[in-house]
Amino acid sequence: MPNPQTAIANQRSAKPAVSQAGSMATIAPIAGWLIPGLGHFIQRRYIRGLLLMLAVFIMFFAGLGMQGKVYGFNTGDLLDILGFIGDLGSGLLYFLARSMDWGAGNIHRAVADYGTKYIVVAGLLNVIAAVDAHHIAIGKKP
Amino acid sequence: MTFELSHYNAALLFALCASTVFGITQRSSPRDMFRYGAYCFVLFAVGVVVASWLMWLIKH
Numbered sequence: 001m002p003n004p005q006t007a008i009a010n011q012r013s014a015k016p017a018v019s020q021a022g023s024m025a026t027i028a029p030i031a032g033w034l035i036p037g038l039g040h041f042i043q044r045r046y047i048r049g050l051l052l053m054l055a056v057f058i059m060f061f062a063g064l065g066m067q068g069k070v071y072g073f074n075t076g077d078l079l080d081i082l083g084f085i086g087d088l089g090s091g092l093l094y095f096l097a098r099s100m101d102w103g104a105g106n107i108h109r110a111v112a113d114y115g116t117k118y119i120v121v122a123g124l125l126n127v128i129a130a131v132d133a134h135h136i137a138i139g140k141k142p
Numbered sequence: 143m144t145f146e147l148s149h150y151n152a153a154l155l156f157a158l159c160a161s162t163v164f165g166i167t168q169r170s171s172p173r174d175m176f177r178y179g180a181y182c183f184v185l186f187a188v189g190v191v192v193a194s195w196l197m198w199l200i201k202h
Binding site: 048056064065067141142 | 145146147149152155156158159160162163164166167170171
């Protein structure tokens with residue numbers, strides 16, 4: 001028969017661990033969304049975090065460099081609304097671009113349209129990375 | 143700041159970044175991540191060439 005005192009002690013020591021994992025499950029995806037790769041960094045997955053950060057940053061800034069468009073909030077065309085949602089996935093990069101008025105020029109060449117897609121996909125990839133950070137936090141992935 | 147890329151180079155850069163994220167997020171072990179990322183990259187790169195030839199055939 002197990003010792004009741006030992007069982008109570010085990011329960012007490014398990015509670016903070018569960019609470020910490022629970023808070024990490026919330027913090028990691030939010031951090032990963034705001035700054036690409038940060039959700040992995042705070043869980044000590046440095047190489048994964050660095051690679052994710054590089055991938056999203058390169059796509060976002062290459063898109064801006066190709067004169068891609070950064071969508072603002074809108075209620076017009078459906079594709080524009082979806083573009084805004086995709087762009088928003090980049091987190092603080094999106095707000096930085098909007099505040100600096102980057103990606104606001106008119107598209108006048110084919111590569112600029114690629115740039116617009118780069119920026120949208122950078123946001124979508126960042127959302128996938130943030131979900132991955134959540135999976136690591138809940139123990140679904142090593 | 144402007145960034146000039148040819149169409150195919152733009153597609154390859156896209157493939158590289160997307161494959162990196164897919165590899166890391168869709169597999170668990172580093173070895174599987176690398177293999178899946180490389181697999182996605184090859185599919186992207188070959189897919190672009192195949193799609194280009196298909197469009198050329200449709201046009202001609």
